[in-house]
Amino acid sequence: MRSSVADNFYVLNLLFHAMDQRAIDSSSEPLQKLVNYISEHYSSDVYSGFNTPPVAYFLDKFGSEKAIEFLSNWPSDDVHRGPIVFEGAPQATLYAKLVAKHRDLQADSTFVDLKSRIESAQTKHGGLTIADTDIGPLWILVQQEDVDDNVIREGIEFFLSEVVPDKDRLRTRRLALGILVLSKYDYFRYSDEINKLSEELYERAKQELGEPGEGPIWRFRGTKPWLILLALNRSEVSYEDFMQDLVDDIIQGQNEDGSFFDQDSLMFNATVGLTLIAAGQGPKIPKQDLAWERDLHRQEIEAKRPDFVRTVPIDPSASYAAEIQDSAEGIISEVSDILRVNSLYIDMLFDDIIDQIKTTPELEVRVLTRGRNVKGNRKRIKKDVLNDLIEATEGGVREHHRVHSRLVIGDQDEVVVSSADLTRDQLRDQFNAGFYTRDPDSVQEAIDYFDQVWEEAENVQIG
Structure with a gap:
């Protein structure tokens, strides 16, 4: 008993x-x-x-x-x-x-x-x-x-x-x-x-x-x-x-x-x-599990933390001299499903976009711009760039006369928002600043904003 x-x-x-x-x-x-x-x-x-x-x-x-x-x-x-x-x-x-x-x-x-x-x-x-x-x-x-x-x-x-x-x-x-x-x-x-x-x-x-x-x-x-x-x-x-x-x-x-x-x-x-x-x-919690949880938490914080990015033309040799361009290039090179680009003017990185389309045939690209209402040499450059992008994206270029934002979004993963257009003078020769982040909520809000404007925009034709 x-x-x-x-x-x-x-x-x-x-x-x-x-x-x-x-x-x-x-x-x-x-x-x-x-x-x-x-x-x-x-x-x-x-x-x-x-x-x-x-x-x-x-x-x-x-x-x-x-x-x-x-x-x-x-x-x-x-x-x-x-x-x-x-x-x-x-x-x-x-x-x-x-x-x-x-x-x-x-x-x-x-x-x-x-x-x-x-x-x-x-x-x-x-x-x-x-x-x-x-x-x-x-x-x-x-x-x-x-x-x-x-x-x-x-x-x-x-x-x-x-x-x-x-x-x-x-x-x-x-x-x-x-x-x-x-x-x-x-x-x-x-x-x-x-x-x-x-x-x-x-x-x-x-x-x-x-x-x-x-x-x-x-x-x-x-x-x-x-x-x-x-x-x-x-x-x-x-x-x-x-x-x-x-x-x-x-x-x-x-x-x-x-x-x-x-x-x-x-x-x-x-x-x-x-x-x-x-x-x-x-x-x-066992020490090894606690250490792993802390490491995951640290990684999560780092992944969500926004990074300040800038263009500083007075110090071209510095690592931060062209951070906006570096961030945009990184997003374009890593994107696999859908790339969203919002820039009033474009005369840089369009070749990177076209090359990415060639290496990733299933990639969808949406380019949102202000239109062709520019003068002088810039008008010719913009016309040629837009024609190349329209052809490469199979019509994935739209314009809206009231758009004033600048951002590049890669898939549902990352976004850079800045004051710079994808142009030589703004990515290299002028002071500009912004933020890059992989925070899921921020990226989704950027996508929602972009898509809302995209639905209101008009297709740009080759011309």
Whole structure:
């Protein structure tokens, strides 16, 4: 007959069999026991209401399929309860995080309704009509990629200018949520504000959560402790000692069955678990995986970062003397599907375009220009160039008398936008400047703009 300890390990192994074993093994023993407790007691058929997202989100950290079951049983009408948007912003945010990971966030009716309610509640000053000091609902919105930038930006500016200076309105929970919103929306832009707010949050946390050694600190329900630690992790300053002291106090209150203190609430215990995770108790990422993720993140930043390009005729030997030309040449030489060129005048690089068409027969080329209304020698040059391009592109040249932009777009991959036409004087002899980028969103916006003008433009005939 098995001992109670053996029974516990037997159940533990059964429960963990359908979970991420690496995540479990890399977690502290108290956290493993808590995962066992919550897994054993959670049923998505019973628990699928307003307070459940933290439970499902906690289990999802360990690869539990019960998080997927939770999403399947979530009652969509529960979203219409007021607290889920305002007082319950963390719960709604965790729901949004789960949907974003496992489903299509934009197609989720619950999230769409949440988004609509938040946006409609915003005043012209940026606050929210139901709770104008609460930035929490914005944490829900920043979980999506195509968020309405104006709603978030105005909400952040209201928070920083109206709420933060007023200490009576800036409650600790709002302070933590504000840090999380700022870091999720644009960490590098708001890094100074994040660090300053983190210092304020740290001082408040010591008062509200209790100094280390004062005994159990979990005499309240809610997500505040987790939010505090999660927010402090966003600061450039390390609060590791404070977090470790907090963890030591928490662990003292763990029961034999894995739950904490005198609470059997799964919501309560899940938030304790999320707090332990925020304090570094697991799941831990192997060093090689972490290094790989950091390298990918670095590459992503470099790929999206715009490069300033210029023409500097007074220093022709410098590497930056003809950066606009170099960028345009690079795009033309690498393009394989479709090349979009917008230049008022062209007397350079047209040979490169024609050569690329010859080496890549399936290449589509669209050239958008202002037309033939030029005088003197330039008129003859432009006429000859346009005739060559019209023939090479099989009619892929159009004109619009109101176009004034200059850009070269290669496939859906890269774009250079500048003040320079593809002419000798502007690519070599005059001061011009612009930007080159491979950022997907920027490239797509450039394509959308080009195609919009292209549809309004008229074909240029050989003449």
